[in-house]
Amino acid sequence: xxxxxxxxxxxxxxxxxxxxxxxxxxxxxxxxxxxxxxxxxxxxxxxxxxxxxxxxxxxxxxxxxxxxxxxxxxxxxxxxxxxxxxxxxxxxxxxxxxxxxxxxxxxxxxxxxxxxxxxxxxxxxxxxxxxxxxxxxxxxxxxxxxxxxxxxxxxxxxxxxxxxxxxxxxxxxxxxxxxxxxxxxxxxxxxxxxxxxxxxxxxxxxxxxxxxxxxxxxxxxxxxxxxxxxxxxxxxxxxxxxxxxxxxxxxxxxxxxxxxxxxxxxxxxxxxxxxxxxxxxxxxxxxxxxxxxxxxxxxxxxxxxxxxxxxxxxxxxxxxxxxxxxxxxxxxxxxxxxxxxxxxxxxxxxxxxxxxxxx
Amino acid sequence: xxxxxxxxxxxxxxxxxxxxxxxxxxxxxxxxxxxxxxxxxxxxxxxxxxxxxxxxxxxxxxxxxxxxxxxxxxxxxxxxxxxxxxxxxxxxxxxxxxxxxxxxxxxxxxxxxxxxxxxxxxxxxxxxxxxxxxxxxxxxxxxxxxxxxxxxxxxxxxxxxxxxxxxxxxxxxxxxxxxxxxxxxxxxxxxxxxxxxxxxxxxxxxxxxxxxxxxxxxxxxxxxxxxxxxxxxxxxxxxxxxxxxxxxxxxxxxxxxxxxxxxxxxxxxxxxxxxxxxxxxxxxxxxxxxxxxxxxxxxxxxxxxxxxxxxxxxxxxxxxxxxxxxxxxxxxxxxxxxxxxxxxxxxxxxxxxxxxxxxxxxxx
Numbered sequence: 001x002x003x004x005x006x007x008x009x010x011x012x013x014x015x016x017x018x019x020x021x022x023x024x025x026x027x028x029x030x031x032x033x034x035x036x037x038x039x040x041x042x043x044x045x046x047x048x049x050x051x052x053x054x055x056x057x058x059x060x061x062x063x064x065x066x067x068x069x070x071x072x073x074x075x076x077x078x079x080x081x082x083x084x085x086x087x088x089x090x091x092x093x094x095x096x097x098x099x100x101x102x103x104x105x106x107x108x109x110x111x112x113x114x115x116x117x118x119x120x121x122x123x124x125x126x127x128x129x130x131x132x133x134x135x136x137x138x139x140x141x142x143x144x145x146x147x148x149x150x151x152x153x154x155x156x157x158x159x160x161x162x163x164x165x166x167x168x169x170x171x172x173x174x175x176x177x178x179x180x181x182x183x184x185x186x187x188x189x190x191x192x193x194x195x196x197x198x199x200x201x202x203x204x205x206x207x208x209x210x211x212x213x214x215x216x217x218x219x220x221x222x223x224x225x226x227x228x229x230x231x232x233x234x235x236x237x238x239x240x241x242x243x244x245x246x247x248x249x250x251x252x253x254x255x256x257x258x259x260x261x262x263x264x265x266x267x268x269x270x271x272x273x274x275x276x277x278x279x280x281x282x283x284x285x286x287x288x289x290x291x292x293x294x295x296x297x298x299x300x301x302x303x304x305x306x307x308x309x310x311x312x313x314x315x316x317x318x319x320x321x322x323x324x325x326x327x328x329x330x331x332x333x334x335x336x337x338x339x340x341x342x343x344x345x346x347x348x349x350x351x352x353x354x355x356x357x358x359x
Numbered sequence: 360x361x362x363x364x365x366x367x368x369x370x371x372x373x374x375x376x377x378x379x380x381x382x383x384x385x386x387x388x389x390x391x392x393x394x395x396x397x398x399x400x401x402x403x404x405x406x407x408x409x410x411x412x413x414x415x416x417x418x419x420x421x422x423x424x425x426x427x428x429x430x431x432x433x434x435x436x437x438x439x440x441x442x443x444x445x446x447x448x449x450x451x452x453x454x455x456x457x458x459x460x461x462x463x464x465x466x467x468x469x470x471x472x473x474x475x476x477x478x479x480x481x482x483x484x485x486x487x488x489x490x491x492x493x494x495x496x497x498x499x500x501x502x503x504x505x506x507x508x509x510x511x512x513x514x515x516x517x518x519x520x521x522x523x524x525x526x527x528x529x530x531x532x533x534x535x536x537x538x539x540x541x542x543x544x545x546x547x548x549x550x551x552x553x554x555x556x557x558x559x560x561x562x563x564x565x566x567x568x569x570x571x572x573x574x575x576x577x578x579x580x581x582x583x584x585x586x587x588x589x590x591x592x593x594x595x596x597x598x599x600x601x602x603x604x605x606x607x608x609x610x611x612x613x614x615x616x617x618x619x620x621x622x623x624x625x626x627x628x629x630x631x632x633x634x635x636x637x638x639x640x641x642x643x644x645x646x647x648x649x650x651x652x653x654x655x656x657x658x659x660x661x662x663x664x665x666x667x668x669x670x671x672x673x674x675x676x677x678x679x680x681x682x683x684x685x686x687x688x689x690x691x692x693x694x695x696x697x698x699x700x701x702x703x704x705x706x707x708x709x710x711x712x713x714x715x716x717x718x719x720x721x722x723x
Contacts, residue, residue: 295491296488302487303485
């Protein structure tokens with residue numbers, strides 16, 4: 001009896017295809033082409049900023065934390081970059097380095113507050129966000145700085161219909177995918193997010209992976225801020241908050257099948273979730289939907305899409321042992337030893353084995 | 360000694376903090392201690408405290424309600440548009456708002472429990488949909504000013520009283536709402552709700568109808584937001600951003616009150632006190648001459664510090680005195696029996712605390 005395993009990522013892709021199909025039909029009813037190069041570029045451009053934020057958010061959520069400060073980090077990063085560059089192309093490397101360093105510092109602060117002071121991630125990042133808001137308020141009255149043309153090109157150029165910013169986003173997603181699937185930090189992050197106590201008892205140091213996740217999340221938010229600065233040409237103290245990126249990125253992550261409680265999820269699901277939002281936004285813009293109605297549709301789609309698979313995704317868990325489970329090479333040995341083990345435990349105490357078998 | 364220990368415990372910490380804040384305000388502005396002024400302060404806290412009470416019921420069950428702020432805005436705009444200048448419409452519109460609030464809570468709760476969508480997402484979607492829907496209905500400009508009889512609920516009060524001179528209606532509403540909340544937490548319903556937040560699976564095996572219990576918590580939260588909206592119409596008027604950010608203020612207040620995000624632990628009175636602390640904090644920042652641009656930063660720092668403090672005290676208490684069970688079971692951990700029970704349940708099962716689970720289990 002072999003069943004096809006329906007991964008949540010597959011479901012997300014299915015929903016994405018459905019959204020695209022419905023969107024294409026709707027767009028064609030108003031006499032426009034959904035698959036024109038211009039439209040595809042619009043969709044991909046729309047994906048890049050939210051995609052960057054959501055990649056970082058995925059890391060934090062996998063570690064069973066949250067980051068609500070990303071919006072403020074984005075605004076701060078756009079301002080820092082724009083004011084440091086001050087229109088001079090020679091300043092670009094220094095400005096980018098400085099911005100990313102500051103963002104990493106904010107992420108480090110988030111991570112330390114969550115792991116060392118043990119403040120819940122929700123409250124910690126909400127508080128850090130407020131602090132950043134204060135910093136923004138005191139230092140910047142409005143849009144400031146100037147971004148040189150060379151840097152603006154990052155947001156404006158593309159290869160064929162694919163914008164450069166989206167390529168950067170996808171490349172970083174691949175890097176994170178590698179990090180999560182192939183490195184020790186990634187494995188530890190999954191372990192800590194799944195159950196910190198079990199991870200600790202297994203000899204995993206629980207703090208470093210989560211701190212690393214927070215630092216990377218802020219770095220990704222910083223990159224998103226840089227991208228916004230390159231698009232706008234100036235830094236703006238409200239650009240992150242206006243987009244509502246914090247909650248939208250969390251929604252995209254959950255839409256992508258990552259468990260809010262941590263420990264399970266994938267980066268490609270998140271990208272799928274971001275793509276769903278981008279397609280939805282694009283279709284509604286082309287159809288000239290009332291902007292307030294857009295929010296209603298967005299809210300309904302978020303809930304409906306998560307509802308499609310949430311029951312399955314939470315109930316179904318990867319089997320820990322046996323076929324499809326974690327392959328440690330010990331499976332064969334375990335099967336070979338099973339009769340002896342059963343005999344030994346039966347000899348020890350027959351009642352417990354029957355109980356165990358009944359479960 | 361015992362009283363002192365209660366004061367530095369996470370349950371008591373919020374009251375200690377509140378006293379500190381109030382003393383600070385009084386030093387900075389002596390007239391604050393006058394009964395009349397103090398009543399005004401409580402009047403200002405009332406809407407925040409009421410939604411904090413609502414949020415408490417949701418958080419204690421291990422869920423979130425992010426739709427409160429939008430619901431407040433929606434209710435305020437409904438009141439502004441439907442009551443108009445017609446006093447006779449006050450009662451029917453109030454009833455309509457109540458029904459609307461119950462409906463929103465019902466939808467939140469049913470989607471969370473029956474479709475098993477995480478409440479964070481459900482209420483986030485509801486937040487977007489409610490605000491968008493109301494703005495779409497009004498065309499983006501929230502106009503209208505409800506009749507005076509309607510606004511009196513939030514703005515008026517009983518005048519010419521002996522000591523306090525002026526007793527605002529909202530203080531009475533807050534007192535009533537808090538009493539109702541305390542009563543509910545002492546009923547079997549409240550006990551089961553807390554148990555659900557602590558260990559969902561065990562409570563379900565014990566025979567609780569978890570879907571209906573959680574759904575009712577969402578209804579309580581939405582009705583609280585409705586009541587708070589009615590009060591806000593009174594003195595804030597009709598404005599499309601009147602409820603903005605209230606859900607985060609409510610969650611912060613509840614957490615300041617020592618309630619554990621993730622459910623199962625916390626006291627409703629402390630949650631309401633958290634709202635008083637927050638409002639007192641705003642007041643301190645107002646009158647102490649902190650530049651308005653820095654206010655957010657100070658607020659953020661204090662929130663982190665307060666929550667970190669209560670966490671540290673919580674852990675050190677557990678380490679120091681594991682056997683001294685508190686008189687009120689369910690709010691403090693009785694150390695010896697708990698940890699194995701909690702750690703045996705994987706975090707993904709239900710809604711155990713996220714950071715807190717880690718925090719307290721490591722403390723042993």
